[in-house]
Amino acid sequence: MLENKNVKQQVAIVTGAGQGIGFAICRELARQGVAIVLNDADPALTEKAMNQLNNEFTDCCLGVAGNAADVSFIRELVRKAVEHFGRVTIAIANAGITLFGDFLTYTPEALQQVMELNLRGSFFLAQAVAQQIIKQQTGGSILFMSSVTGHQAHKNLAAYGMTKAALEMLAKNLVVELSAYGITVNAVAPGATLTERTAEDLNYENTWSTITPMGRPASPADIAHAAVFLVSEKARHITGQTLIIDGGWTSVSPSPYE
Template sequence: MLLTENEKQPVAIVTGAGQGIGFAICRELMKQGAAVVLNDLDAELTTQAADQLNKEFGKGCLGVPGNAADVTFINNLVATAVKNFGKVTIAIANAGITLFGDFFTYTPEAFQQVMDLNLRGTFFLAQAVARQIKEQQTGGSILFMSSVTGHQAHKNLAAYGMTKAAVEMLAKNLVIELSAYKITVNAIAPGATLTERTVSEEDYESTWSRLTPLGRPASPEDIAQAAVFLTSDKARHITGQTIVIDGGWSSISPSPY
């Protein structure tokens, strides 16, 4: 094992974590003493991210590249976490894809790609981790990544928005299935967030600073801190809930168009 097994140490799997919100979540988890299995589709990005965190914290991050929409890979990811750290207690289904497109011309191929990662990957990661936690009898936490687009209509994001609304319903439904095993399941719904992807978009920061009541888009750390709280013992009586993190945007919903 990479670490001496510690009964009290959280062990987390975070998908889509090579950069942005997922990477910030891994960092915040490790600040709190967790061991982390960091996944990303991009193998080079996975290695760089894990190396950076291990340099910061000494040890405790294992990078595992692969497709978080593939069920065989998901099952292997959980097995790898258990092999290296002895258990899994937290899963954060952060991997997702946003494919903009006009409703009238949206292709079946784009639709399937969004469904596979955002829904299939989320559902089966939750299933695999819940099975492991049930077997361990340790309790644990599962967190889904939703979006404000699951609450408010957004131009050219019909397929994406429906997946995000769906994962919030999944969090509610799994309360029935998982509570007996002391597994909490929640979702967070970020609004505009400054990541490596969005910061390169023209006028993104200035536009969302103007539209957001608190005066700025979120940072990845804003989202990560909420994620770490919801998967910690401090939130052990919170389950089936979605927390919107958007600086107040969805309360008044000014259009970006």
């Protein structure tokens, strides 16, 4: 359990959480007694995920669909969290977009999309939640979703990898800005993870099972367990860090394209 916390005390905003890793994080938070504001760009996924959590954990979740790259919407998320649950103590900036493309032909439009959601959305979610936590004087936690592509070069992911490395630097920099207010800031960097999206590639699981030292890609729960630890009281002296969760892949880094 998250010690010395209950639903009224611990409230998390999780973006991009209609399915996959984001939903798994919400489910694990709910299991630990945390109230959740669950966001996804897709209204149907948002409602389905909210209903599933509320049925399983008894009205723990408020679903709010919308664009997590939009600063006005981000501020509305925080407002709704406070209105519904009384406070915000955790932000998990999980929303992100992966647009593959060769560097030499990558378009300004594609780069803008990747930058807006992965960086702009994460930056301003952290800002809005930090402002609220400071107002509350409660302390809290911010978690960014990085990637192994922020550590190792990956074909056709120059833009994506750049944004993920930047999020890790943001986590470090915010230690200087936010530690005085009792706010920890960390990141997790998942490797290959078997989600609804990646499962659409019929070769994905076999390929990554072959080249991952632990013999399989991660499950969403593997990432969720680490994420929830980093926003818990058990991690209250961990800040500015990135935890890579990849079954050992970055230690050897074989390409999935070979």
